[in-house]
Amino acid sequence: MNAQEFCIVLTTTNQEAETNQIIESLLSHQLAACVQTMPIQSHYVWQGEVCSDNETLLIIKTKASLYKQVESMINDLHNYDVPQVVQVSIENGSNPYLAWLDETTK
Template structure:
């Protein structure tokens, strides 16, 4: 069974890029909701162990919007290789899922 909905995760390291991502995604109706929170990330980059204070964006959308959403994130993002991860789901509270459908382009 194909999941109809997903959560997409991305991170950024600056407030301006966060605002550009949020505005671009919502104004293009590619998500119904975006939650943001500060996080500390630890990762490997170009052979080095790194850590940064970042902002996590938790984006609620439909799987039909995913490819266009990914393209927009990559276009707007300030990172050379941004995190864009899709976590599909098939079930949830029906009124919430209806709200997701109403607020995204399908």
């Protein structure tokens, strides 16, 4: 199994209902095998102002070939004007885990 066929997609949300909707949509459409969440505090500049917000980080495990569909779904469901949607390549991973990722996504 080639680990580089898989990736992690990161996004953040600030509403629990939106977080749950993104997760449910990604999993039910087989665009992700797993989504982990973590509470975080984000500090950033938006429209010239320094901002700080409590957010939820979504760590989405998927195939690299599905990235554009994942990005599109997040953008469609997100309330932010410019949501964070970034792809992180997987260099290596255990074969059983990568096989599970492959079997669980379309």
